[in-house]
Amino acid sequence: MNVFFGLIPDTAASAIWAMVVASLLPWVVSIVAKASGGFKFRDNAHPRDFFQHATGVAARANAAQQNSYETLPIFLAAVITAMLFFVPQSIINVLAWLYVLIRIGFCVAYITNLAMFRSILWALSMACSLMLFYLAIRVSV
Template structure:
């Protein structure tokens, strides 16, 4: 795997929230684009609510992940390691969203934790590399 793989993963991570919100919109009452936030707040369909929560969580996870990829690359972490961690992060994040929508809270938490560990690992690798270079 190359660094390009990690960059593709950043693109996928950026797009994931929009996948989950599309599912939220398709799962609720007829979607009204005039006031989408109020529309979502009125939804009583659990699938729509969970998909929306997956969307929000994906937005929250994106910045630390993208930062980890960039900092690891700038610090000179091996490209294969960055790519591997990025791919594993994406796998965990897709599972997280699917498990969120399926209301599998324990497995969802495990997937969230796996993705978070990938982000911490990227950031730690960058920090260790820069510490060793100092």
């Protein structure tokens, strides 16, 4: 059975693809940060120095990148834990892709300086990961 009108297959591969996309998201946002900040090839020698002096969109995109790296391990561990404890795959897939979509929205909100909306999206993305852990706990009892 496919979830959401066939958009999200109910196979484990779907959750794995969500993990891949979530893992690549910080890299995509780093490209936005570098492009918007005027990053040059010579800046690659000390990219952290470059971002210490970044402002505006470049600084916010860099912060979105850093936050994406900070929440990624929790998400990856949550998906793997849910799979190991046999939470229904269709539920894992929905929460995994929901996390990815919310994180994309989070990055856009961060870059466009929508602070309150960004915070709400951060909380919702964390709720997806925490729900996966909760479901794994419920299944294991």
